[in-house]
Amino acid sequence: MNKEIQLQDLGIKDYKDTWDYQEVLFKEIVDLKIKNRREETNLPTPNYFLFVEHPHVYTLGKSGDLTNLLLSEKQLEEKGATFYKINRGGDITYHGPGQIVGYPIVDLENFFTDIHKYLRFLEEVIILTLAEYNIIGKRSEGETGVWLDVGTPFARKICAMGVRASRWVTMHGFAFNVNANLGYFDNIIPCGIKGKAVTTLNNELGVTKVDEEEVKEKIKKHFQNLFEAKLI
Numbered sequence: 325m326n327k328e329i330q331l332q333d334l335g336i337k338d339y340k341d342t343w344d345y346q347e348v349l350f351k352e353i354v355d356l357k358i359k360n361r362r363e364e365t366n367l368p369t370p371n372y373f374l375f376v377e378h379p380h381v382y383t384l385g386k387s388g389d390l391t392n393l394l395l396s397e398k399q400l401e402e403k404g405a406t407f408y409k410i411n412r413g414g415d416i417t418y419h420g421p422g423q424i425v426g427y428p429i430v431d432l433e434n435f436f437t438d439i440h441k442y443l444r445f446l447e448e449v450i451i452l453t454l455a456e457y458n459i460i461g462k463r464s465e466g467e468t469g470v471w472l473d474v475g476t477p478f479a480r481k482i483c484a485m486g487v488r489a490s491r492w493v494t495m496h497g498f499a500f501n502v503n504a505n506l507g508y509f510d511n512i513i514p515c516g517i518k519g520k521a522v523t524t525l526n527n528e529l530g531v532t533k534v535d536e537e538e539v540k541e542k543i544k545k546h547f548q549n550l551f552e553a554k555l556i
Contacts, residue, residue: 325434326368331544331555334376339383339408339419342376342427349429350495357431357491369493371430373547373555375540378419380405382512385486388415392513403511412496414468414486416512422503422524424536426543432492435551439489443468445550446498450483452546453500453539459528469498472523480521482528500543502526503533 334342349372356369382393382405393407393416400407405420419425432442447463450470454461461482462474470483483500501524509522526534544555 326371326431327434327551327553329371329373329428329430329551329553329555331373332375333540334374336377336379336421339378339381339406342374342378343408343410346374346427346429346495350490350493353429353431353493354491357433357493369431369434371434371553372428374427374429376425376427377421377423378425380418380420380508382407382416382418383412384409384416385412385414386410387413392416393511394513395511399511403508405508405511410496412486412488414484417484417486417499418504418508418512419499420504420508422501422505422526422536424500424502424539424543425497426500427495427497428547429493429495432489432494435553437492439487442489442494443485443487446485446487447483448550449543449546450498450500452550453542454482454525456542457525457529459525472528478521480523482523482525500525500539502536502539 353369356367360367380403384390447470451461461470461472464471464474468485469481471479471481473479483498485498487494487496503526504524506522506524548555
């Protein structure tokens with residue numbers, strides 16, 4: 325088992341370029357697993373964790389409903405946004421500046437073979453990070469991600485999640501609204517869930533801007549602890 329995870333902070337990077345890069349890393353791990361089984365070898369599979377911030381983009385999961393995008397192609401162009409239908413789970417979401425996106429591309433056989441546990445751990449990473457800012461994040465039954473004020477009329481989502489897994493190798497991940505422009509969420513029905521609001525960390529704290537590098541450090545700490553991993 326290889327519990328080391330190679331951390332890469334890609335900075336600001338186009339969504340499609342990042343997706344292509346994820347696919348390269350994903351294929352590298354899957355191909356090695358196939359080779360190990362075919363040749364009866366036991367070469368350690370690598371793991372990766374990508375931090376990235378995307379220019380304005382809307383993405384629709386494989387089971388998503390296109391009607392949850394409320395913009396025409398021309399309106400997308402006017403807003404400087406792009407749109408992609410992709411191969412993760414979940415419905416529609418937005419990525420943009422001020423949002424910390426994390427893509428763990430890991431071989432779960434290095435950790436545990438339970439995709440539901442994996443999703444709950446990703447949620448827990450964000451819940452523990454929010455707790456350091458004295459914000460109570462929770463899960464909402466039947467709705468992946470992290471929410472605030474669950475079970476009240478004021479429930480709002482602060483972190484969206486959608487993953488893909490094959491041969492126990494993961495890709496895609498989470499999108500944590502830290503300093504994001506909430507106006508861009510008005511152009512979609514986020515995650516296909518009507519009547520639920522979206523929020524950001526800086527909005528909840530009542531500050532103009534939260535230090536995103538500080539937030540990343542907290543995410544890294546909790547990810548390592550929960551997965552009993554080492555980010556290198």
